[in-house]
Amino acid sequence: MTPAWIVYAWPPVLWQASCAPELHLIHLGTRVLTFGDEASLCSGQTLWGDSSEARSAGVAWDWVEIQEGVVAMSDPLGLVTNLKLLDARGEALSNLQVAVQLHQIVHALPWQSEVRRALHHTA
Numbered sequence: 001m002t003p004a005w006i007v008y009a010w011p012p013v014l015w016q017a018s019c020a021p022e023l024h025l026i027h028l029g030t031r032v033l034t035f036g037d038e039a040s041l042c043s044g045q046t047l048w049g050d051s052s053e054a055r056s057a058g059v060a061w062d063w064v065e066i067q068e069g070v071v072a073m074s075d076p077l078g079l080v081t082n083l084k085l086l087d088a089r090g091e092a093l094s095n096l097q098v099a100v101q102l103h104q105i106v107h108a109l110p111w112q113s114e115v116r117r118a119l120h121h122t123a
Contacts, residue, residue, distance in 0.1 A: 003031075003045075004029075004031065004045035004046065004047040004060035004061070004062075004080065005045070005060060005080055006047075006058075007047070007049075007058040007059070007060050007080045007081060007082050008080060008082070010056055010057075010058055010082040011056070011082065012082050012083075012084045013056065013057040013082055013083050013084065014084050014086060015057065015083050015084065015085055015086065016085075016086050016087075016088070017085040017086060017087060017093055017097070017101050018088065020085070020101050020104065020105055021104075021105075021108070023050050023057060023105060024050050025048040025049060025050050025057070025058075025059060025105065025109060026048065026049065026050065027046070027047075027048055027109075027110075027111070027114045028047040028048060028049045028058070029046070029047050030044060030045070030046040030047070030114055030115050030117075030118040031044045031045045031046075031118075032044045032118050032119060032122045034122070041064070041065040041066070041067070041068070042064075042065045042119060042122070043062065043063065043064040043065065043074060044062070044063055044115070044118070045060055045061065045062050045063070046060065046061060046063055046111055046114065046115055047059075047060040048060070048109060048111065056082075057081070057082060057083050058081060058082055058083075059079060059080070059081045059083070059102060059105065059106065060079070060080045060081070061073055061074075061075070061078060061079045061080065061106070062074040062075055062078060063111075063115055065119065069116060069119075071112050071115045071116065071119075073106070076099075076103065077099060079099070079102045079103075079106070081102060083098075083102075085097070085098050085101050
């Protein structure tokens with residue numbers, strides 16, 4: 001899998017925040033990390049991206065298994081992205097506004113299903 005934090009190295013993509021729902025992010029990979037014996041809960045990273053000839057946007061985050069088959073973002077403010085979200089006037093959003101927009105994007109993704117699939121494949 002491509003390392004999730006590689007998104008930092010991708011060229012920035014300027015995007016109108018009001019058009020964020022139009023991003024069509026696809027699952028690019030999920031990494032599962034296990035600690036200790038195989039019966040312990042896991043954690044990892046997941047990477048989602050949208051690529052076209054005009055842009056290549058990505059969002060990645062850490063996740064943690066909180067009980068068998070139940071996963072959550074390990075740090076809701078720890079999203080990594082190359083998206084530079086802009087308001088209607090073309091000005092960059094504040095960090096708080098970006099966090100709200102990114103969480104709406106992540107909430108709409110089937111990321112937990114993809115993480116559970118990855119967990120099943122490592123079992």
